Amino acid sequence: MPALTTDSLNKPVTHLKGVGAALAEKLARLRIYTIEDMLFHLPLRYQDRTRITPMGAVRRGDEVVLAGQVSLADVVTGKRRALIVRLQDGTGSITLRFFHFNAAQQKQFRKGVLVRCYGEARPGANGLELYHPEYQLVQTDQPPELADHLTPVYPLTDGLTQNRLRQLISLALSELNKAEVPDWLPAELFPDLPDLKTSLQLLHEPPPDAPVDALSEYRHPSQRRLIMEELIAQQLSLLKLRQEHKHHKAPIFSSGxxxxxxxxxxxxxxxxxxxxxxxxxxxxxxxxxxxxxxxxxxxxxxxxxxxxxxxxxxxxxxxxxxxxxxxxxxxxxxxxxxxxxxxxxxxxxxxxxxxxxxxxxxxxxxxxxxxxxxxxxxxxxxxxxxxxxxxxxxxxxxxxxxxxxxxxxxxxxxxxxxxxxxxxxxxxxxxxxxxxxxxxxxxxxxxxxDELPPGRTPIETVALADTRRDQVIDRIAAACHEGKQAYWVCTLIEDSETLQCQAAESTFAELQEKLPGLRIGLVHGRMKAREKAEIMARFKANELQLLVATTVIEVGVDVPNSTLMVIENPERLGLSQLHQLRGRVGRGNQQSYCVLMYHTPLSRNGKARIAVMRDTQDGFVIAEKDLELRGPGEVLGTRQTGLAQMKIADLVRDQYLLDEVNQAAIRLIKHYPQHPEPLIQRWLSGAEQYAQV
The missing domain is CATH 3.40.50.300 (P-loop containing nucleotide triphosphate hydrolases)
Incomplete structure (x- = not known):
């Protein structure tokens, strides 16, 4: 049985030097209340500031430390006024670009001054550029101040910078070095993984030779160790809820x-x-x-x-x-x-x-x-x-x-x-x-x-660019004149230039003008409930032939005579939501159609969503793809699940571990009954209310 965590790690964050009430409040937004919570606030990724990269070796997208002499510094005007500083190091040159600067800063960059900077290389007008890099002016005889480990990048909240959080975590690591940390995952369960203390130290301060690729893909043994622990804690919390629920009594319904x-x-x-x-x-x-x-x-x-x-x-x-x-x-x-x-x-x-x-x-x-x-x-x-x-x-x-x-x-x-x-x-x-x-x-x-009632006809799904809008309107007119009904779904209520979405109200007006012979209704979320109900009742009674709506019709609308649905800007909706919307047609025995009218250019995700909708009507296939594209927080909704707030685990990326996790959780309950509760507290304190009850 491990020793209890020493008191130092259980102490509130205000025990750390420089943490007062205001800073503690900001940390609480990150679910950091104790020094141990601070240690379990893990990096999202890493920057390599341990070595200087020759400018001639820098490639687009690289995050690098550079050192060189100023060859040029000038203010240019164009779309945006900017301070341009040209650096060279003998292997090549690179430009630093500052959009926000002052006169004193401009004077610093005299020709010949030595500068060390860090940033991401992006393509510019004259080669690679670093936008607003971190920088310092250095003396010729000054030894290079380089990091002795990879630099972690942490999740933040308003009012808290990376540097401040790194300082605090460094203080917490000092406490960790003095403490005896209980390892609630017995070594015999995972003999190939490092212990908890080693894993935490490595992930907050990876050595310069740490495998960056493995770390960026979350495949490093220290990451795997903590991912396993977090997933096991999540599983244990749900099994605990289930067990507690089973102890309650309920009425017995034996007749009926x-x-x-x-x-x-x-x-x-x-x-x-x-x-x-x-x-x-x-x-x-x-x-x-x-x-x-x-x-x-x-x-x-x-x-x-x-x-x-x-x-x-x-x-x-x-x-x-x-x-x-x-x-x-x-x-x-x-x-x-x-x-x-x-x-x-x-x-x-x-x-x-x-x-x-x-x-x-x-x-x-x-x-x-x-x-x-x-x-x-x-x-x-x-x-x-x-x-x-x-x-x-x-x-x-x-x-x-x-x-x-x-x-x-x-x-x-x-x-x-x-x-x-x-x-x-x-x-x-x-x-x-x-x-x-x-x-x-x-x-x-x-x-x-997993079986649909007999008589349902598969829905034919087609994708068209919104440049073919008039053809789609003609198709709506033809269907309605044949006695069928149709939906036209918009993703916004009012016009928005930024989102480039056709809004329900303007679409309603446009369709009334272009289809004067049709009876058209409008439903959206800002209407009063009574108005919505009246319009829906008229549509259901076939008094309206075309219903222009926002996604309020996603669930619960059943009109078997509706055989055509147009969804505008489908690239802006999740797959499961698109599947729900499409399910409003095809509810009778007539052939039904769904038109996905997208706006170009489509993102890679947008193309993937539309391809899935065209290829399948199997809700489970769609749900799996939705999970892959959007992640569990969006698929389930974040209000009721702690999964979206996991510290290191990711259900999509780490799903290959889940069978092992489930077996380990059951073994812990059976053979180590004192371990589950501290594990749950370590990973889910402050988040257990999100668990499914």
Whole structure:
């Protein structure tokens, strides 16, 4: 068993020389509270300031230390006024360019003065240039002041410079040298990796001969050691949450088959095999005395809402209430209508609660819920203080990654009675790649609805440059005149020159002018909820043929007669979001089309996204690619996951380690039960509230 960390590393950062309350506040924004936190604030990359590079050997993009004589210093005027300083060292010459300078600085650079500087070489008008390099004037007899190790570059926050942070970490390293650091990863688990203390020292101060390529690719043994430790800590925190959750009690729902059968009998179509399997998995969970915590993944149109309704009927038949929460009013309203359509014939009431409900109408719904209405559907309004449930037994959360953890917990707490909690069913139409599921959802049981209902026609996706806009408008006119409906999706509400996006309002006006015979509607996020609902209802009733919208229609809109979707500037959206939008068409048995109308020139990422959308409609393939292109923080949303704030690990880059990480976490719990908690504290202190609960 390792010795405890010495007190010096547990001390607050104010123990370090020069750290007062104001600086401590800035460090807290980086989750640095103690000296140990400072040591675990790891570099993003390194600069090599250990040697002077001959100017003749410098290549574009190199970050280098140069030393040479001033041959020319002059102020030039052009697009921007600049101080130009020409240096030479006998092997070549290079230009220093300063846009911000003063007269005293200009006088410093007299012809023949020796200068040592550091910066990145970029192509300029007359060869390579360094923009605003760090520099100092040196004497001819002065020995070169070069770094004795690679220079680390750290994540920063406002008001904190690299130099100040390096000074503080140097002080923390002095404390580390005097301390005995507990190694919570036993050596026998990873015999080929260096110990913790060695790894920290090397990563903050790599020797000049350290392999820069391995460090830049995060493949150095010292980096791997810390990556493993951080991923294991993340995994342990989720397994701990799962264990704690299992100790809670939950109501047992053993009946409900009659109501489920009634719902099945009234459906105009049979359940798919995948739906039947997932319903069975949920039923099994809800017959246990510990709370269900199950994530149901299903691609667009896979029938998740029906699966949720079957789960709700199990709870209702046992005498409990069900709360169904969705992130937007459009999606919540869609669920409300579906539940009402299915449950009303059985004599079951459904309450509706959203932010737009005011006054008497709102009070009526609150009274309904408080008096035991079986099912309540709504937005985050459901967990507000004045909402009271009689006996909440099941919480269903759709598109869960849009909610913060505290919002979901608030709803769960409303059903708490002593140590008894409601069951939780979490749904998403954004397939979670296996990589993320292993590390972000280790505390959840997962079900996948991997089968679409019969009769769905694949959507044909084409990509066109926005120079062919008029052809696309003609295609919309033709489809609508054939009795079909269409969407035109814009990524902004108002025009923006910088983003070069066609905005919904100007597009709406343009299409009204160019398509005078069509009935066109407009929906965007700044409209009042009632206005949005009215427009959506008219579109659903086929009173409108074309709907111009922002991405508010991403989820929850189901209009089978819509067969054409135009998405402007698709390069500005994530793949999963594009996939969700595309899923608004192709919901009937008619051939549907999605036009991705992009603006040139496309970035490499933009081209990759559009290629994936053209090549596949498999949500899991799209999710994996989205993860690769955007990273876990954006795919999951950063509000509810600490993954985006990892200190050194990266789920995409380090996914090859995940199987090893999962096995190590289980072995630690089994054979070293005193190690997990300190590991979690070391890596996740201040971030555990982001874990999935």
């Amino acid at each position: 088959q009659d109501l489920c059968q009634q719902l099945t009998d009234q459906l105009p179509f049979p359940l798919t095999g995948a739906q039947t399997r997932v319903i069975s998995e949920i039923n099994q969970d809800m017959t246990q005395s510990s709370p269900m915590l199950r994530l149901v993944q299903g691609d667009v149109g896979a029938g998740k809402t029906l699966v949720a309704a079957m789960a709700a009927l199990k709870a209702v038949s046992a005498g409990f209430q069900v709360a169904v929460m969705a992130p937007t009013e459009i999606l919540a309203e869609q669920h409300y209508h579906s539940f009402q359509q299915w449950l009303a014939p059985m004599g079951l009431d459904v309450a509706w609660l959203a932010g737009k409900l005011k006054g008497k109408a709102r009070q009526e719904q609150l009274d309904k819920i408080a008096s035991g209405c079986p099912v309540s559907v709504g937005t985050h309004a459901l967990f507000q203080e004045q909402v009271e449930f009689c006996q909440l037994g099941l919480v269903i959360v759709d598109e869960q990654h849009r909610f913060g953890v505290h919002q979901r917990l608030s709803l769960r707490e409303k059903g708490r009675q002593g140590d008894t909690y409601p069951h939780q069913l979490i749904m998403t139409a954004t397939p979670i790649p296996r990589t993320l599921a292993m590390s972000a959802y280790a505390d959840l049981d997962t079900s996948v609805i």
